[in-house]
Amino acid sequence: MSSIANHSRKIAIIGSGIAGLSTAAFLHQDGNDVTVFEGFETPSPIGAGLLLQPTGLAVLAMLGLDEEIISLGSRIDQLYGRAIHSSRTVLDVEYGDFKEGLFGVGTHRGTLFSALYQLALNSGIAIRTGIQIQSIDSDHVVSEQGDQIGPYDLIIDASGSNSTLRDQYADVAINRQYPFGALWSTVVLPDTQFKSNLLDQRYRNAYNMVGILPVGTLDHQNRAAFFWSIENCKYENWRSQELELWKKDVLEVWPETEDIVSQFNKHKDLTFATYRDVRLRKVYAGHTVFIGDAAHCTSPQLGQGANLALVDAMILSKYLRGFDNLEEGLKQYAQARKSHVRFYQIASQWLTPFFQSHSWFFSKARFFTCDLMCHIKPARFIAAQVLSGTKTGVFGTLNPGDWSKKYDCR
């Protein structure tokens, strides 16, 4: 496979999220003529925090953005979680158990979005905002107003978990919503009780979870993403109940969060997010390819979605660069991404009921799996390897050090 683009392609990317913007940057670098279409007039990130893994950081390094994201974010060395009442440890994973010096980064979504958006603007990539793409007509994209825009050699659907284009054009194997979602907010992190290098969680059985993910400095203050797990069908009820009642409930699960919970004055201070499990039999159809959440949405238990999207972007550009024949490039791309994506889809799906369900069995089973994980060295190694985003199967791994030496995991 040659490493230089043999010819420039005209490419439309639908969606200016993490997948869309990073793909635009790579394809533009390769000399393609790229246009990004975004439904919102003013593109902005939705949600609070993200945990970036060594895989995602290695891709950001290739775009020259990792140092900026690390310096503005919070280095995360460990994920820890404890059950209330029993005080037993349920989650304890340290990146260092996989490789010394390895870490993740807690970042505010806005920080990552701004870095990618600014890169796209500075590179001169065309970003057309306020255009909701409704359909694809052969080699044209069609806006909500019925405008046909094109022709394009390639159309990339990066329109996220609720992609309507995927539902129209992809061969979808699974597309279902998880019964639990989360309430999210960005809060000021009190220095006293919370460590800046720890994603910390507390659980009431498997149906309540409170989490704090430090996300670095914003407006000169240390910040964190706060999240509270909630069943989707209970969201309306939560909105209509007094906020103070809910705050009491949170404090029952985790009393030390008082200085955080006191920052919420109205329901609108929190954002409700739902998750989907989306799997495609084939990630391309004709001259359209699906990437990021549009192709493989997962629950966020393993903190991988944005990282998978970044890896998609880099690998897609590699195969488009390497093959003059578009169909062959897309076929090779699909093959190259299959095992990595599949592993995290299945692992996230399996893990979800342990943390977000009504199951008594799963809430108790966590203790045994955690005991195993905490006390057996090879189990700690594997757990950290999974977290770092490098698994491609039970025995298979990839090494982000192949993309950027700084994130070598050998």
Ligand SMILES: Cc1cc2nc3c(=O)[nH]c(=O)nc-3n(C[C@H](O)[C@H](O)[C@H](O)COP(=O)(O)OP(=O)(O)OC[C@H]3O[C@@H](n4cnc5c(N)ncnc54)[C@H](O)[C@@H]3O)c2cc1C
């Ligand atoms: C609560 C929660 C917590 C998470 N935590 C983590 C984490 O810790 N680590 C991690 O790696 N991942 C995490 N994720 C997952 C991560 O947020 C997603 O995987 C990632 O944002 C996917 O990026 P994307 O670019 O594919 O989609 P998105 O970021 O959703 O971007 C899609 C873009 O497309 C635009 N768009 C949609 N439809 C159209 C259209 N028809 N025409 C034009 N534009 C359109 C949208 O406006 C949007 O800008 C979390 C997700 C949730 C919900």
